[in-house]
Structure formats: C-alpha cells, structure tokens
Amino acid sequence: DGATWTAASDLDIDHLVPLSNAWKSGAAAWTTPQRQAFANDLTNPQLLAVTDNVNESKSDSGPEDWKPELKSYWCTYAKMWVKVKGVYDLTITSAEKSALTTMLDTC
Template sequence: MPTTRAVRNSLTILASAAVLSATVVGVAGATPPGIPSAATAKSDLAGLTVKADGSLDGYSRDKFPHWIDQGNSCNTREVVLKRDGTNVKTGSDCAPTSGSWFSPYDGATWTAASDVDIDHVVPLADAWRTGASAWTTAQRQAYANDLTDPQLIAVTDNVNQQKGDKSPDQWKPPLTSYWCTYAEMWVAVKAKFDLTVNTAEKSALTDMLGRC
C-alpha cells in the first residue's frame, strides 16, 4: 500500500503535468495556422529561387491594403488579436476590451492590445523586393491579410518595430528558442507566394532550421 505522502506526491506530479499540458496547449493555440514541419520547411527552402533582392523603387505600404474587413465588424488585425490572445473580450466594434497576449518573439505578455502589433512574418517591403512588385493590388491585399498561412502573428509592438523589413540574416526573434518556428513560418510564406530568397537569407534560414 502506498503511504499518504507517496499518494500526495503522486497527485502533485499529476497536477503539475496537467498544468504543463494546459500551458503547452494554450501557447500552441496562439500560433498562426499552417506552420510546416522542419522537414517540410527544409524541403521548401531548397526549392526556393535564390537571387539578389530587387529594388524598393515604387514601394508603399498603401500598395498592400491591409486590415481589411473580415466580417462580423472585425478587420484583419482584430481577427488575429482574438486568435492569438487569451480570454479576449471585444466590444460591438470587435476592438478588444480585455485579454492577454503572449509574444513568442520575446516571451513578453501584454494585457493591452495597444502594446501588441500584428507582424507580417515576411514583411511587405521584403515581399516587394522579392516578387510582389509584379503583383496586382488585389494579390498584394490578399498577401497582407492572409489568415490561412503563417504570415500574421501578434507580437510585442517595439520588437516588431525593431524588426522592420529585415530578413532573417539581419534580424531574428530575441528568443533563440523560437528561431526554428520563425524559420518554418518564413519559408512557408515564401514558398506559398513564390517569393525569392537571397544567399545570406537562405544561409540564415538553413542555420535556424538546423535548431529544430
């Protein structure tokens, strides 16, 4: 027969495991859809066209109409805030009134939506330099509001601003533990939209996927 202490210890271990499981599920639920496995990302990376980035001539964020209406009074930003947040409550206009957001780039948690940016994993300017300059406005709008691929994610606003339009050879998430997932998302978007990568970018992505 187990002692009372042994039973108590077993219950503590089980409870801790349940909490850990719930935490992992919660974090996983806050990630964008369509993140490929490392093996798929490596295969997709090998298939991307490698060439020098094009010019930013003619680029404007206005050429990528974003935060468009997604129905139910919600725009794209608000949809992602609800998707990536925890216990998010919204007003009749769909703007969040409460909730919390965990930023996987830096590990910070925020309780005000104003502290959170919606990052385009592959930035609009990078897309322009690597193929989107030849797209129609409708194609660029679809790219900038893509909710079916791992292209949009809620993160700490100043971290997103530090990233700017940099590719992975120039900027990586502060948390090295997220580098694998970030590279998987980046490659998935480039592959989906047939965007090119430059040599330094491909090398950085290869190294990041090597951490998976």
C-alpha cells in the same frame, strides 16, 4: 520576446515576411488584388500578434538582419518564413538562405 503583456496597446500585427521584402522578392510583379491578399493573409502564417517592441525591432528586416530574441523560437519562425515564401513563390537571397539554415538547424 517571451514577456507577458496585458495591455492590448502593447501588441501589433506584424507581417512575418515584411511587405517591402515581398516586393523585392517578387510581389512587385503581382496585381493589386494579389498584393492585398498577401498583406491580409489569415490562412498562412503571415500575420502575427507581436509586442510593439518586437515589431519595432524587426521593422522590415529579413532573417539575415533580424532573428527572434528567443533562440527556442528560431525553428518555428524559419519554418513559417519558408512556408510563406513558398506559398507566394517569392525568392530568397543567399544571405536569407544562410540565416534560415542557421535557424532551421535548431529544429
């Protein structure tokens, strides 16, 4: 959100691709260890420290329903989303693809 925060209590760890989105786009077929690996992935850009305001605003939305407030972050956000979806072989809806294309056009 571009703000500076000094209290750790104002931060949350956000799943870039929300767990509910992953479930609907392929994770439902995974084993429990695969789902745990996805939920705790520190290798790919899946876990982000964000302000609690951003996490509450985004909730379990995908890019078709929520975009970062800072348009200057759209490119980075969309690239990370595509990477995570690709690494885990998760599907992307047409609405999601349209939103990601709009965001990637800012790169």
